[in-house]
Amino acid sequence: MKNTYITTAIPYVNGVPHIGHAMDYCLADTAARYFKLIGQNVRFQAGTDEHGNKIFLKAKELGIPVEKYVDINAKKFQDFIHLLGVSYTDFIRTTDQSHEKLCGLIWTKLKDHIYSSKYEGWYCTGCERFITQKEYDENNGVCSDHQKPYEKLEEENYYFKISDFKEQIREAIEKDEMRILPEFRKKEILKLLEDSPDVSISRPKAQLTWGVPVPDDDNQVMYVWIDALANYITVLGYPEKDISEWWPATAQFVGKDILRFHAIIWPAMLLGLGLPLPETLVSHGMVLADGQKMSKSIGNVVDPIEVINRHGLDAFRYFFLRHIDTFGDSDFTWDKFEDAYNNELANDLGNLVQRLATLANKNGIAMSDVDIKLSKEYTGLMNNFEFSKAFDYVWDRIQGINRRIDEEKPWSLAKEGKTSELEACMKSLILELLEVSKMLSPFIPGTSEKIEEIFNGEIMPPKTPLFPKN
Ligand code: MSP
Numbered sequence: 244m245k246n247t248y249i250t251t252a253i254p255y256v257n258g259v260p261h262i263g264h265a266m267d268y269c270l271a272d273t274a275a276r277y278f279k280l281i282g283q284n285v286r287f288q289a290g291t292d293e294h295g296n297k298i299f300l301k302a303k304e305l306g307i308p309v310e311k312y313v314d315i316n317a318k319k320f321q322d323f324i325h326l327l328g329v330s331y332t333d334f335i336r337t338t339d340q341s342h343e344k345l346c347g348l349i350w351t352k353l354k355d356h357i358y359s360s361k362y363e364g365w366y367c368t369g370c371e372r373f374i375t376q377k378e379y380d381e382n383n384g385v386c387s388d389h390q391k392p393y394e395k396l397e398e399e400n401y402y403f404k405i406s407d408f409k410e411q412i413r414e415a416i417e418k419d420e421m422r423i424l425p426e427f428r429k430k431e432i433l434k435l436l437e438d439s440p441d442v443s444i445s446r447p448k449a450q451l452t453w454g455v456p457v458p459d460d461d462n463q464v465m466y467v468w469i470d471a472l473a474n475y476i477t478v479l480g481y482p483e484k485d486i487s488e489w490w491p492a493t494a495q496f497v498g499k500d501i502l503r504f505h506a507i508i509w510p511a512m513l514l515g516l517g518l519p520l521p522e523t524l525v526s527h528g529m530v531l532a533d534g535q536k537m538s539k540s541i542g543n544v545v546d547p548i549e550v551i552n553r554h555g556l557d558a559f560r561y562f563f564l565r566h567i568d569t570f571g572d573s574d575f576t577w578d579k580f581e582d583a584y585n586n587e588l589a590n591d592l593g594n595l596v597q598r599l600a601t602l603a604n605k606n607g608i609a610m611s612d613v614d615i616k617l618s619k620e621y622t623g624l625m626n627n628f629e630f631s632k633a634f635d636y637v638w639d640r641i642q643g644i645n646r647r648i649d650e651e652k653p654w655s656l657a658k659e660g661k662t663s664e665l666e667a668c669m670k671s672l673i674l675e676l677l678e679v680s681k682m683l684s685p686f687i688p689g690t691s692e693k694i695e696e697i698f699n700g701e702i703m704p705p706k707t708p709l710f711p712k713n
Contacts, residue, residue, distance in 0.1 A: 256316035260323040276685035290335035295467030299453035365393040565634040600704035
């Protein structure tokens with residue numbers, strides 16, 4: 244049985260979970276469930292990123308000790324992950340003692356590629372990112388994501404020699420040995436790589452105390468991204484454990500805004516450690532609200548918990564995995580969501596299940612020993628992480644079953660007493676529905692389970708619709 248390792252980005256715990264965080268979790272969860280469905284052994288990491296100035300300053304602003312602040316918020320993220328039905332196997336907090344210890348060991352292993360130098364330049368605390376002069380000039384000194392002027396830093400830091408690995412990373416990306424999805428992001432990353440200077444990987448304690456200590460230097464802590472990226476392997480026990488059973492990761496899910504860290508600094512760290520590069524980096528787009536970035540100041544932030552409370556988890560997963568394009572930016576609006584719920588979930592699928600189960604029950608049709616196959620079209624799309632397209636394909640099949648019922652009119656066969664034709668027609672329709680349900684299981688597992696229960700053995704129509712209209 245093949246081992247598959249799936250990872251998600253770990254969100255900063257400087258606020259409550261939002262729709263954007265749900266994207267990473269739902270996509271990675273879909274992948275994990277799909278690989279399990281096709282018989283693989285899956286390990287699936289999730290976690291929280293708890294160091295750095297952004298978090299430290301927020302705790303200070305609220306007057307809460309930072310240790311307590313991260314505990315409170317990490318719990319909110321854990322609750323959120325459970326609410327989303329994420330089937331993770333490992334959860335890591337970057338403040339876990341074991342993670343901090345392993346990060347220290349990783350740093351020491353990278354020593355040959357680390358040197359100390361002065362950093363004079365710009366920083367954005369919102370992005371937790373060192374900003375080049377070129378970017379500073381292009382953005383007129385203001386971060387467009389956080390609407391805040393970049394800060395000027397002059398400090399003694401440790402640097403990581405990206406230059407030692409540039410060539411190897413470029414080759415791995417070009418040859419798809421570390422595949423970047425979607426394809427069009429590859430070019431952007433190759434350009435960024437070409438212009439990438441060595442990166443600063445520590446901050447003086449005088450500027451930032453809330454981080455993992457740098458080994459053998461009491462005056463420095465690790466730059467938050469170094470400790471954050473390491474989570475993908477410390478969670479497996481590296482470097483104390485042999486991780487070759489699980490590493491390299493099959494797929495790492497990240498938002499397009501943080502692909503640069505995963506496609507440049509992360510592979511450089513891995514190469515420095517003598518570890519293989521991940522097979523695929525899947526970078527998803529952003530969820531927008533009415534075409535705009537969601538932001539507290541604009542007041543257009545959509546609360547995922549409200550969406551789930553209104554229509555249930557599977558309706559949430561349905562919308563975000565099908566109507567939010569896996570790779571591009573997509574819009575959330577309540578109108579679009581309600582339309583999809585009523586027309587697609589309630590009508591196309593909910594009514595289909597009700598209709599078929601009622602007909603089967605009335606005519607004494609029962610299913611046994613069904614052999615369910617996944618179609619090649621579906622597995623082809625899923626293997627390439629084209630989730631929204633695979634979901635569209637499954638939905639076409641659902642609409643196809645509805646059309647078949649209208650054309651084949653099983654109720655007429657019943658009226659005419661054509662018992663064997665009726666049985667063959669119903670069994671073939673139900674078999675197709677069960678196939679579709681299997682293909683839905685990585686996306687909307689709860690619904691898929693309900694459908695299987697309804698049509699397993701003696702068929703009983705559900706007492707309440709799968710997706711009640713409001
Ligand atoms: N802590 C880092 C990630 C470290 S991974 C080693 C971070 N955290 S974050 O909280 O800012 O973002 C976490 C994830 O949420 C990222 O993948 C990011 O792209 C995603 N999203 C945040 N807002 C988003 C949207 N509006 N839409 C979709 N995803 C976005 O970056």
